Amino acid sequence: MSVVAALRAATMPADRRERAVLDEAAKREVRRAVLTAVAVPGYQVPFGSREMPVARGWGSGGLQITLGIVGPDDVVKVYDQGEDGGVNAANLRRLIRDSEGVETTTDPRAATVIQTRHRVPEDELTEGQTLVLQVPVPEPLRGVERDMTELRRMHAEMDYARMWVSLYEDIVRNGVITRTTGYPCLVDGRYVIATTPIPRWDVPPLHDAKHLSLFGAGREKRIYAIPPHTDVEPLTFDDVPFEVEHAEQPCEACGSVADDGRAASYLVELPRADGTSRWVCSDTDWCTRQQVVNGRLAADAVEPLEEL
Amino acid sequence: MGYVAAKGGFEAIRAAEDLVRRRRAQADSAEVELDQIIDHFPALVDRVMGEGGLWDQRTAARAIRQAGGDVIEAAHIIRAHRATLARIGGCRPVHADEIDVLRRIVPAFREPPGPQLLGVTPDYTGRLLDSEDDRLAPPAVHDDQPQTATGQPAPSPAIRVGSRLLDVLRTMGELVDRRSTADPEPEDITRIPARPGAPRSALLSTMARAETGALVQLWYRNILGPDRNLHEVTLGEVRHGRLPVEMRHPHTGLPVRIGEVRVTEVEALEDLDGADEDRTKFDAGYGLVPGHNERKAIAMANLDIAVSRDNGASPLEQSVLMTTDGLDASGFLEHLKLPHYVTFRSMMERKQAMRRAAAAREARGDDESAGIPEVVA
Numbered sequence: 001m002s003v004v005a006a007l008r009a010a011t012m013p014a015d016r017r018e019r020a021v022l023d024e025a026a027k028r029e030v031r032r033a034v035l036t037a038v039a040v041p042g043y044q045v046p047f048g049s050r051e052m053p054v055a056r057g058w059g060s061g062g063l064q065i066t067l068g069i070v071g072p073d074d075v076v077k078v079y080d081q082g083e084d085g086g087v088n089a090a091n092l093r094r095l096i097r098d099s100e101g102v103e104t105t106t107d108p109r110a111a112t113v114i115q116t117r118h119r120v121p122e123d124e125l126t127e128g129q130t131l132v133l134q135v136p137v138p139e140p141l142r143g144v145e146r147d148m149t150e151l152r153r154m155h156a157e158m159d160y161a162r163m164w165v166s167l168y169e170d171i172v173r174n175g176v177i178t179r180t181t182g183y184p185c186l187v188d189g190r191y192v193i194a195t196t197p198i199p200r201w202d203v204p205p206l207h208d209a210k211h212l213s214l215f216g217a218g219r220e221k222r223i224y225a226i227p228p229h230t231d232v233e234p235l236t237f238d239d240v241p242f243e244v245e246h247a248e249q250p251c252e253a254c255g256s257v258a259d260d261g262r263a264a265s266y267l268v269e270l271p272r273a274d275g276t277s278r279w280v281c282s283d284t285d286w287c288t289r290q291q292v293v294n295g296r297l298a299a300d301a302v303e304p305l306e307e308l
Numbered sequence: 309m310g311y312v313a314a315k316g317g318f319e320a321i322r323a324a325e326d327l328v329r330r331r332r333a334q335a336d337s338a339e340v341e342l343d344q345i346i347d348h349f350p351a352l353v354d355r356v357m358g359e360g361g362l363w364d365q366r367t368a369a370r371a372i373r374q375a376g377g378d379v380i381e382a383a384h385i386i387r388a389h390r391a392t393l394a395r396i397g398g399c400r401p402v403h404a405d406e407i408d409v410l411r412r413i414v415p416a417f418r419e420p421p422g423p424q425l426l427g428v429t430p431d432y433t434g435r436l437l438d439s440e441d442d443r444l445a446p447p448a449v450h451d452d453q454p455q456t457a458t459g460q461p462a463p464s465p466a467i468r469v470g471s472r473l474l475d476v477l478r479t480m481g482e483l484v485d486r487r488s489t490a491d492p493e494p495e496d497i498t499r500i501p502a503r504p505g506a507p508r509s510a511l512l513s514t515m516a517r518a519e520t521g522a523l524v525q526l527w528y529r530n531i532l533g534p535d536r537n538l539h540e541v542t543l544g545e546v547r548h549g550r551l552p553v554e555m556r557h558p559h560t561g562l563p564v565r566i567g568e569v570r571v572t573e574v575e576a577l578e579d580l581d582g583a584d585e586d587r588t589k590f591d592a593g594y595g596l597v598p599g600h601n602e603r604k605a606i607a608m609a610n611l612d613i614a615v616s617r618d619n620g621a622s623p624l625e626q627s628v629l630m631t632t633d634g635l636d637a638s639g640f641l642e643h644l645k646l647p648h649y650v651t652f653r654s655m656m657e658r659k660q661a662m663r664r665a666a667a668a669r670e671a672r673g674d675d676e677s678a679g680i681p682e683v684v685a
Contacts, residue, residue, distance in 0.1 A: 007396065023394050029499070048499035051387035056639030058646065081650045088646055090317030118650050136643065148504050148626055175665025180654040199654045219636050221501035245657040268653050282650055306318050 360386025
């Protein structure tokens with residue numbers, strides 16, 4: 001046996017999977033950071049973020065959280081922009097499955113852990129489910145301050161005055177608050193967080209939720225959390241209602257409408273060359289199920305996502 | 309239209325991976341052996357070991373071959389490989405005076421104490437493409453130089469240098485003494501992310517595995533460009549050599565040599581000229597990087613003293629700590645290739661809201677400067 005093989009045999013658990021991507025000590029570090037984050041909702045906990053097989057900025061933080069918290073009985077959904085079938089989500093799902101041996105699914109109702117890039121499921125999640133969000137930039141005050149020492153002070157002293165001024169100036173200049181995704185929210189009345197680039201549509205489901213939301217920023221090496229049943233308030237003024245991205249027409253595929261007659265889910269635009277557009281649900285799994293419910297698709301016509 | 313659950317993801321990945329394999333298989337030339345990469349591209353191997361943060365030539369060569377020569381890709385493969393390895397311990401701290409030098413120059417003096425060894429360097433060769441004759445010419449064999457049993461020139465033995473320039477300058481009273489015992493245990497940046505205000509060991513560790521070009525560019529901005537945190541730097545020691553790696557034996561408690569690494573070490577002497585500085589003396593920056601990578605070690609030493617002099621006045625420390633890692637920078641840059649249509653849709657929605665608000669303002673004949681306009685949903 002070579003020296004390297006001997007060292008490996010001595011330091012790795014015997015049941016370690018061959019394609020394991022993160023060693024057990026690292027997983028423990030991630031879990032400790034997660035526990036700290038859950039104990040202090042909204043606080044950005046620094047952690048020894050490891051380099052992953054996916055590049056920095058491509059979900060290495062979300063991936064570390066998922067790898068750190070899953071056990072063999074977990075069922076994992078991974079999706080990106082609401083789509084399970086995209087290349088990045090497929091790659092991450094394969095990595096997680098091969099590294100940890102968990103089952104995977106596209107149905108959020110069946111998943112115990114959902115790793116997501118920039119969407120929250122249209123389905124309401126329940127107790128025992130964990131949403132792991134991939135975070136490119138965890139710092140909500142980045143637009144008003146660049147110095148990291150000053151940013152630390154602002155969070156530590158709950159001094160968010162410059163953020164409020166910037167929102168006010170936004171309205172004066174533009175007539176509306178122009179924050180797009182990653183809307184800044186006050187968590188548990190204490191820390192302002194960046195809700196990652198999820199659309200404003202996805203902010204209300206974070207408030208007083210039954211599920212746990214974990215936010216992983218691998219490149220910036222921070223983890224933060226929204227425990228279940230925690231207040232999440234988008235920063236806005238008393239006379240300026242928080243606005244989400246409504247679509248005036250329903251999804252072309254499933255046709256689902258809310259009580260106000262507008263689309264029942266977050267839609268994305270598919271432009272045509274002539275400048276007109278089609279609008280469809282971002283959440284492809286939800287959309288497929290609504291198509292069945294709304295009689296547009298036969299239940300037995302739904303093909304499961306092919307696994308690598 | 310039918311349902312949109314795209315099944316393309318796995319097929320696309322499979323096709324992409326197949327393309328890579330096919331390109332390799334269809335190449336006319338033979339596949340490159342690891343020994344060839346190690347023997348003939350030593351600078352590349354050293355750079356990847358340095359930016360990957362793992363000393364093992366064969367692993368670096370594997371990563372280079374797998375990455376098709378892309379340095380940052382190779383460094384990424386190395387770092388991700390590190391993440392799969394359990395850490396079994398730490399080595400005995402080694403003093404840089406234990407370097408056995410293969411190359412040593414001291415620009416600050418014509419004849420410093422101790423030997424100067426030009427060593428292996430392309431610095432004084434002409435940068436012209438080799439002719440075939442030049443390339444194939446065998447090395448000269450001189451009678452007074454060491455030879456192997458078969459009459460080939462033997463590699464020069466490494467030399468332990470008796471002194472270093474910083475100590476000489478200190479004895480001459482030329483150097484500000486910034487030596488500190490305040491942070492005896494180096495901060496491990498792979499466990500505690502470095503942030504402004506971190507100890508100097510974190511700054512040096514960050515630079516030791518930073519992307520070479522990032523440090524060079526940051527140096528250039530400082531010496532000639534907009535940043536100007538450097539005045540006039542002269543180099544002291546510039547060394548390339550071998551350092552022993554020793555661990556404490558778990559049973560005997562005695563140090564055991566388990567191997568060696570090569571490093572490049574640089575001292576940078578700054579001519580102090582600041583209003584609040586001791587302008588009668590010099591101050592020094594220090595650079596140490598894995599492998600033979602002189603431009604990186606020189607940039608590192610320069611930036612070390614630049615950050616110290618800057619003392620938080622400018623964003624320099626934050627720039628070094630937060631923007632010089634090759635994987636972080638490239639990964640984040642290239643993430644722009646990922647689908648962003650959810651966020652883009654949200655941006656378009658706000659643009660429409662802004663246009664509606666502007667139109668409503670105009671319809672009302674509102675003066676834009678007359679305070680907060682009525683918000684239109």
